[in-house]
Amino acid sequence: MTTATLLEPRKRSDLLRTVGFVALPLVILVWSFIDLTLGRELVEWIPYLASGFAMNIVISLSAMALGTMVGAIFGILELAPYRLVRYPVVAYVQIFRNAPHLVLIFATTYIFPFEIVIFGNYLPFPDWVKAVIGLAIPASAYVAEITRGAILSIATAQWEAAKGLGFSRGQAMRWIILPQCLRRSLPPWMNVAASITMGTALASLVGVHELLHAATDASTAVRRLDFTIIAYLVVMAAFFMLCYPIARLTRRLERRFNAA
Amino acid sequence: MNTFANNAIVRLEDVHLSFGQTEVLKGIDLTVNKGDAVSIIGPSGSGKSTILRCINALVAPQSGRITVGGTRVDQLTKESERIALRKRVGIVFQQYNLFPHLTVLDNIVLAPTRILGVDRREAEKLARHLLEKVRLVEKANAYPGQLSGGQQQRVAIARALAMKPELVLFDEVTSALDPETVGEVLWVIRDLVRDGMTSILVTHEMRFAEEISDTVVFTENGRVVDRGSPEQIFRNPDNPRVRQFVSGLSGHNAMRDGEGI
């Protein structure tokens, strides 16, 4: 029984990988060949779907980059010795860590104007950028918590050793504490990356041309039930191929760090 | 006590310190002359570590004077002043506390380059020289996790020395070590003391303290109970408490057995 329970997660992940990387693409492929009219239709729409998917990747990368920068700083500020700094940051993190992503995307979309004025120039403020901000907010809250947790997990003896050598708090943080946090926070950071990547599909609801939106456009245009099904299968397969490797890498890193 | 007053590099006068309600130091007087090695011995909880931490301003006493190389430590109010002091006073802890993400060389080079602004090449040169001193040149590129306790502790000593401190505080630096590696760390400290580095050692290694110290101080319960030359303290102590403590320890093959840290 012990071996069975030990093998369970592994077997499950193998199954998942087989479904995602083999079964799903195979179904799409075989189906397109059996019904060539469907296959041709799909091939025609693939570039459109791909352009949508590129948008998911852009939104995901931008949101994670922005969220990580802001989150790392906020995580450090959450531990600042000054209440005036700490409290607002803690409030931000607690609020946005627990807010649904969709709500934030709607909020940023409808709160921000469609263009902004800089030195008299009207710059467009496209919806996809608002979606980036909508996702960067929760990402920054998660990353702040990860950073804070990682800093707290460093033994106080490290601070003491740094202090004893003449490091200031800031210098100790920069050269001794944060570098050690980097390794520890990589696995949870990747979890956030996977969750934010999946969240990019929500941008379709505010009209951003991303994969899910593109698939909906396509199925409305083609008006065939089988095409609609296969279009959404493509969406699933695409997201899987983007998120699964992140999840795998995370688990491997976690195991490596636990062993070390 | 005041005969070498002009030469004193560290002086504590009537230092009182409490953590909340617990009075830990109840009027400590201590003078350390330049180039001397002073050992502080005494039972667990007597305040030995706290004395060291006062000297480099890791904790602040409620009253009393502390002078280190001309600086009135008890009067420092700004963190920047305390930092300036700590750059001049090295400290080595029981648990070595090396930085695990850095190689041995980088552990030693970090403080001089990042806080003294020493040129990297120059800092490395000094680091290699110090590694030679602690007999670990071949471990320059190893990570702390790959070293034995004794090796890590020697790196910690080199790391403290890299700041070119005026004096070094050693807080039970061999207490966490395997018996086999205690000797190699003591060797390094012995060399340092012979080279004239002012050292204050909290230790349970009575034989070692007897061999290298200029003065031995016995503390108990936050007070200095007795002080004197090693001979006086270890061979013919007047004070009955000291006699009891010293004889209780030497019964155990001198070294580490002592106090059960």
Ligand SMILES: Nc1ncnc2c1ncn2[C@@H]1O[C@H](COP(=O)(O)OP(=O)(O)OP(=O)(O)O)[C@@H](O)[C@H]1O
């Ligand atoms: N930060 C602190 N807060 C509260 N109490 C403390 C603190 N540091 C030390 N103490 C207490 O002060 C007393 C003296 O501690 P100290 O570490 O100086 O003793 P020591 O002589 O070094 O003992 P040991 O041989 O066990 O290291 C102990 O009773 C300890 O519990």
Ligand SMILES: [Mg+2]
């Ligand atoms: Mg102690």
